[in-house]
Amino acid sequence: MRAVIEARDLSRWYGNVLGISEVTLEIQPGITALLGPNGAGKSTFMKIITGQLKPNIGEAMIYGERVWNNRRIFRQLGFCPEADAFYEELTGFEFLTGLLSLYGFRQSECRERAEHVLKVVELYDVRHRQVRSYSRGMRQRIKVAQAIAHDPEILILDEPLSGLDPLSKRRVIKLIKEFKAHGKTIVVSSHVLPEVEAMTSEIVLIHQGKILARGDIYFIRELIDTHPHMIRIKSPAFRELARILAPEDYILNISFNQEDQSVIFETHHRDRFFNRLNDLVLESDLKVDEITSPDDNLQAIFDYLVGK
Amino acid sequence: MKSEILRVFSFYFFLGKKSTRTKIFFVLSLVSVLLAVVIRVYRLAGHWTESGQVVFQNFLMVFFLQFLIIILALFYGTSTVAEELEGRTLPYLSSRPIARAAIITGKYLAYLSLTFMIMVSAVLASFLVLNLDQDFRLADLLTVIRYSLVLLLGLAAYLAFFTFLSTWLKKPILVGLAFGFGWESVIQYFPGTTQKFSVAHYLKSLLPQYTTSAGKLGFLFIRLEPSRPAIAVMTLLLIASVFLALASLIFSYKEYLFED
Numbered sequence: 001m002r003a004v005i006e007a008r009d010l011s012r013w014y015g016n017v018l019g020i021s022e023v024t025l026e027i028q029p030g031i032t033a034l035l036g037p038n039g040a041g042k043s044t045f046m047k048i049i050t051g052q053l054k055p056n057i058g059e060a061m062i063y064g065e066r067v068w069n070n071r072r073i074f075r076q077l078g079f080c081p082e083a084d085a086f087y088e089e090l091t092g093f094e095f096l097t098g099l100l101s102l103y104g105f106r107q108s109e110c111r112e113r114a115e116h117v118l119k120v121v122e123l124y125d126v127r128h129r130q131v132r133s134y135s136r137g138m139r140q141r142i143k144v145a146q147a148i149a150h151d152p153e154i155l156i157l158d159e160p161l162s163g164l165d166p167l168s169k170r171r172v173i174k175l176i177k178e179f180k181a182h183g184k185t186i187v188v189s190s191h192v193l194p195e196v197e198a199m200t201s202e203i204v205l206i207h208q209g210k211i212l213a214r215g216d217i218y219f220i221r222e223l224i225d226t227h228p229h230m231i232r233i234k235s236p237a238f239r240e241l242a243r244i245l246a247p248e249d250y251i252l253n254i255s256f257n258q259e260d261q262s263v264i265f266e267t268h269h270r271d272r273f274f275n276r277l278n279d280l281v282l283e284s285d286l287k288v289d290e291i292t293s294p295d296d297n298l299q300a301i302f303d304y305l306v307g308k
Numbered sequence: 309m310k311s312e313i314l315r316v317f318s319f320y321f322f323l324g325k326k327s328t329r330t331k332i333f334f335v336l337s338l339v340s341v342l343l344a345v346v347i348r349v350y351r352l353a354g355h356w357t358e359s360g361q362v363v364f365q366n367f368l369m370v371f372f373l374q375f376l377i378i379i380l381a382l383f384y385g386t387s388t389v390a391e392e393l394e395g396r397t398l399p400y401l402s403s404r405p406i407a408r409a410a411i412i413t414g415k416y417l418a419y420l421s422l423t424f425m426i427m428v429s430a431v432l433a434s435f436l437v438l439n440l441d442q443d444f445r446l447a448d449l450l451t452v453i454r455y456s457l458v459l460l461l462g463l464a465a466y467l468a469f470f471t472f473l474s475t476w477l478k479k480p481i482l483v484g485l486a487f488g489f490g491w492e493s494v495i496q497y498f499p500g501t502t503q504k505f506s507v508a509h510y511l512k513s514l515l516p517q518y519t520t521s522a523g524k525l526g527f528l529f530i531r532l533e534p535s536r537p538a539i540a541v542m543t544l545l546l547i548a549s550v551f552l553a554l555a556s557l558i559f560s561y562k563e564y565l566f567e568d
Binding site (some may be wrong): 085 | 404
């Protein structure tokens with residue numbers, strides 16, 4: 001089966017700064033997540049495949065056609081940009097009908113589609129409020145709404161969950177999954193692994209402008225799980241915690257911070273560690289004030305994967 | 309393409325009507341009405357003997373021609389691309405099934421309509437303030453129509469030029485200011501053919517008060533060597549068409565990057 005989206009040797013620079021380098025990728029229907037730290041090249045890739053940017057080298061194709069200035073492709077494309085940008089003086093309803101009118105729908109159809117999609121993203125009750133008065137979550141959802149209102153075959157979402165509260169995240173994830181259920185193609189970018197896991201198992205790891213790995217979530221997990229994780233637990237009983245967990249075979253190292261009453265565990269089996277910690281807290285009276293992961297960010301994992 | 313231009317036009321005309329900028333410029337255009345009220349009061353007090361028509365043509369037209377159409381065209385024209393870049397809204401347009409040239413042409417026509425509406429309401433209101441009395445005849449409104457059409461040609465030419473700057477330059481407003489209030493203000497007074505390198509020259513060539521040196525304010529119009537009206541109209545239309553075509557061409561091929 002021919003890929004919906006094809007990137008062949010895509011490279012793009014911004015002056016001396018590298019955006020992406022020699023990216024070759026084929027994307028099939030379903031949800032594909034681009035996972036990478038900030039500045040990895042995810043947005044550049046998305047801008048190229050949505051015709052916002054031209055590649056310096058290589059080509060981006062959708063349904064076998066070049067994307068730049070291709071109106072036929074744009075009709076089948078829904079793009080949710082990363083920037084929190086709107087025509088602020090418009091109401092949510094006007095914003096959607098206005099953008100829908102650019103597809104050439106009749107006014108009545110624009111209204112119907114806008115009303116429908118406003119209900120889907122649960123903004124129907126606030127449709128006559130100016131976008132500038134919307135909360136961050138509402139703005140993110142109206143941005144997703146404008147991308148899906150014309151019922152495109154391909155949906156490109158650049159960090160759609162960024163800045164959302166957990167409830168809004170769930171709503172958007174549900175929406176994306178529903179879109180997939182209709183056999184459509186969705187490309188979504190994120191720098192947060194658990195968010196991506198909630199949406200899809202098909203992941204492309206992108207780092208410093210290059211595709212680092214591609215596979216399902218289990219493969220990526222395996223890669224990531226070989227990376228030792230640091231987990232800091234702040235507790236009045238931090239020494240007791242360390243004593244109980246020290247014999248576990250997945251604990252590589254333990255260090256203390258007397259000043260803020262915390263203990264840092266280093267483990268290469270994060271899931272097993274957290275399962276044990278959950279049991280421990282439930283079984284005993286141990287009080288835990290705070291759990292943080294000093295290196296639990298994608299950058300650290302990526303640096304580890306590329307051998308930095 | 310025509311339908312695409314119409315779609316963009318409708319969207320931006322609606323957006324423009326709601327914008328704070330349009331409201332601000334509408335208020336600014338009312339300065340002419342205020343001036344008209346002051347002059348009318350002055351005339352009623354017997355300090356000014358010229359007729360309303362003469363005052364309108366020789367005094368208020370300077371405001372419209374040398375200031376209002378330039379400022380309107382400057383702020384709307386140079387914002388055509390810049391506002392989408394600064395507001396980061398360009399992807400909403402450039403990911404739609406619309407030719408890039410249609411985006412520019414549609415926005416241009418929307419802004420031309422908006423600015424013309426602002427201007428014509430100020431022209432009409434100030435004309436009526438100066439001329440509405442027992443001698444007023446409907447035929448007097450022909451003056452308003454004639455002057456409005458000339459101002460429309462001026463807006464079309466300036467707006468096309470500033471739209472072109474917007475597609476070409478990152479910060480078009482400074483160059484636009486220098487052109488609108490520097491070049492245009494100076495070159496039109498140069499003798500010989502030099503003055504023909506200004507838009508204002510062709511606009512003035514279409515107005516009777518500039519082509520003769522009669523009247524109280526005749527000293528303001530010295531040295532105009534008018535082009536023939538047909539040539540002036542054609543040149544203004546040519547300026548508008550050429551710069552609009554250039555703007556569309558640049559926008560069709562150029563990539564626009566946000567600041568970061």
